[in-house]
Amino acid sequence: xxxxxxxxxxxxxxELNLEEVTPEDIDADAPLFGSEGLGLDSIDALEIxxxxxxxxGIRISDPKAxxxxxxxxxxxxxxxxxxxx
Amino acid sequence: MEHNRVVYAVSDNIISSLGFTTGENxxxxxxxxxxIAPVTNKTLYPxxxxxxxxxxxxASALLTTNFSGNLDGFHPLEQLMLLSSVxxxxxxxxxxxxxxxxxxxxxxxxxxxxxxxxxxLNQDVELWEMAKRIAVFWGSPTDPLxxxxxxxxxxxxxxxxxxxxxxxKYDHAVLIGGDLSTEFAVxxxxxxxxxxxxxxxxxxxxRDGLSMGEGIATLVLSSDKKTVTDSIPVMVAGGSSxxxxxxxxxxxRTGDGxxxxxxxxxxxAGIPASVLDLINPHGTATPFNDEMESKAIGLASLxxxxxxxxxxxIGHTLGAAGLIESIxxxxxxxxxxxxxxxxxxxxxxxxxxxxxxxxxxxxxxxxLKTASGFGGxxxxxxxxxxxxxxxxxxxxxxxxxxxxxxxxRQVIINGSVAFDGAQYxxxxxxxxxxxxxxxxxxxxxxxxxxxxxxxxxxAEFLLQGTDITEKYERREIAMLLENRYSSLDTDITHQRIxxxxxxxxxxxxxxxxxxxxxxxxxICIRHKFQGENLFLISAKKDEKQLMEQVELLxxxxxxxxxxxxxxxxxxxxxxxxxxxxxxx
Numbered sequence: 001x002x003x004x005x006x007x008x009x010x011x012x013x014x015e016l017n018l019e020e021v022t023p024e025d026i027d028a029d030a031p032l033f034g035s036e037g038l039g040l041d042s043i044d045a046l047e048i049x050x051x052x053x054x055x056x057g058i059r060i061s062d063p064k065a066x067x068x069x070x071x072x073x074x075x076x077x078x079x080x081x082x083x084x085x
Numbered sequence: 086m087e088h089n090r091v092v093y094a095v096s097d098n099i100i101s102s103l104g105f106t107t108g109e110n111x112x113x114x115x116x117x118x119x120x121i122a123p124v125t126n127k128t129l130y131p132x133x134x135x136x137x138x139x140x141x142x143x144a145s146a147l148l149t150t151n152f153s154g155n156l157d158g159f160h161p162l163e164q165l166m167l168l169s170s171v172x173x174x175x176x177x178x179x180x181x182x183x184x185x186x187x188x189x190x191x192x193x194x195x196x197x198x199x200x201x202x203x204x205x206l207n208q209d210v211e212l213w214e215m216a217k218r219i220a221v222f223w224g225s226p227t228d229p230l231x232x233x234x235x236x237x238x239x240x241x242x243x244x245x246x247x248x249x250x251x252x253x254k255y256d257h258a259v260l261i262g263g264d265l266s267t268e269f270a271v272x273x274x275x276x277x278x279x280x281x282x283x284x285x286x287x288x289x290x291x292r293d294g295l296s297m298g299e300g301i302a303t304l305v306l307s308s309d310k311k312t313v314t315d316s317i318p319v320m321v322a323g324g325s326s327x328x329x330x331x332x333x334x335x336x337x338r339t340g341d342g343x344x345x346x347x348x349x350x351x352x353x354a355g356i357p358a359s360v361l362d363l364i365n366p367h368g369t370a371t372p373f374n375d376e377m378e379s380k381a382i383g384l385a386s387l388x389x390x391x392x393x394x395x396x397x398x399i400g401h402t403l404g405a406a407g408l409i410e411s412i413x414x415x416x417x418x419x420x421x422x423x424x425x426x427x428x429x430x431x432x433x434x435x436x437x438x439x440x441x442x443x444x445x446x447x448x449x450x451x452x453l454k455t456a457s458g459f460g461g462x463x464x465x466x467x468x469x470x471x472x473x474x475x476x477x478x479x480x481x482x483x484x485x486x487x488x489x490x491x492x493x494r495q496v497i498i499n500g501s502v503a504f505d506g507a508q509y510x511x512x513x514x515x516x517x518x519x520x521x522x523x524x525x526x527x528x529x530x531x532x533x534x535x536x537x538x539x540x541x542x543x544a545e546f547l548l549q550g551t552d553i554t555e556k557y558e559r560r561e562i563a564m565l566l567e568n569r570y571s572s573l574d575t576d577i578t579h580q581r582i583x584x585x586x587x588x589x590x591x592x593x594x595x596x597x598x599x600x601x602x603x604x605x606x607x608i609c610i611r612h613k614f615q616g617e618n619l620f621l622i623s624a625k626k627d628e629k630q631l632m633e634q635v636e637l638l639x640x641x642x643x644x645x646x647x648x649x650x651x652x653x654x655x656x657x658x659x660x661x662x663x664x665x666x667x668x669x
Contacts, residue, residue: 019531039528042335046277046593054590
């Protein structure tokens, strides 16, 4: 799980062009969207869908379905683990 | 100079899936027929989707009839623009070759279909080149104006033409709008997951996205009443534009930007909201767009006014949409008929709207047309059979209070070097360092494409130490930018991504920057500017011409300050010069 979380942080920084952010800056439990945490937006959400497809072979067709999954790096990691089961 | 000039709608043409003339299109709308149909063309998108496409075989036959095969050298979109404009121009007395006639083009992507692998630096893909070829075909002695301002381009073309004619700069305008369905656009909208699997349902509770469309339109406007042949002459009474200053792709959550455009269009037309007989909204049928529009309509006290959305007939025709739908609004007045909103059954927006569900005859005199698009831009225009709108004051008193030039790894303010980046090897590191030197940390910066980084950095330097946000209302601060290459640099990036078919992964974060006006959106978001927006494509940096446009903007809108200028980026080459212009 820790390795997956670290990989996810690096992939988010790379795919979302978060140049000024380091993996250490990202709190795995903090919200990804909204004014707290990373402050990601709707375009980032679509890019995370692409990221999941690209790196983990997971397809999410309905962006609305991802709301709980996309809450934090940790919820993303849990979702990836459960999907791979 | 004569006073109280009137802008008449003289002649027009629509080419869409529903036909090759305005009349053919209206006949199908009266039959409630949609042109949105399944498409299985893998060169447009790997999976089946729905779109409203022009019948190319019929187009080809009509081209042969009208031009006897002499259109070699014109690309497919250009040929259709010629077909559209020949129909509109042959039926009116406006001389396209007169120096008093201006050509105005509205398009998002022009000949983007030329941008295939190995063909990236084909000059014909430039919007300016496309416009120039058409204007030259018609013998126009003046340079055309080219508006590429996302999905509001068509409405902006009408607003700009109205201002140019009313101010006396030109007597006539030929407006030509067009965009084709291409893999470029279809893959981009699919990446945003904004395309519905069904024909779109504007304002409906079950709406789930837009339908792609392609279309071409021509609208001829004139100050000369003798050119009008309609029994009910229709005028362009006034218009306005705005920015949400909220998000580059997501519509405003309050509708305030569109409301400002509607309010000020009514003011320019000199009429209260209560006399409007009909609204034709953008109505893309994406959940957020229609929701935002309902809020703006509510803010404008127009909830009860009949609302006729048209994209259920011909889909979203992008840069042509505003022009095509404006022409249908003109037909509503001429025919005294409100058309039905195709695809709509039951209202599903947070603020009440009065969506039309059937064809209705009535006394239709004043119609509002609106559009909203990526970059947070909005536009509104009023068509009327009873009012010509207010006239514009001549020559406003304005001054350039500051200028910022970025070139050769230097930022120069009012002639003095403000940032020297000689030590930086490439544009990316130079512009990042320049931005950091003038701005607090800003998360969005690293996500932007190079054109936006360039424009935003120039704006930061320009605005540093000024008090314009205290001096003026945010609504009074406008943006008027131009360049030659539009968003071509990012267009090439998007095209390279979609050239890879397995895996096929178009990126929304790239696609959103394939519109040049996004740079204005980024500046507006950063500084909360909600004033007028206009993005023009020009052959070269011409400050005299730019200032003429700026003067027109000040004289014909509520603008009290404007960030105006040039920002261009292609393939590592860049050039920005912005001016802060203020009313005295």
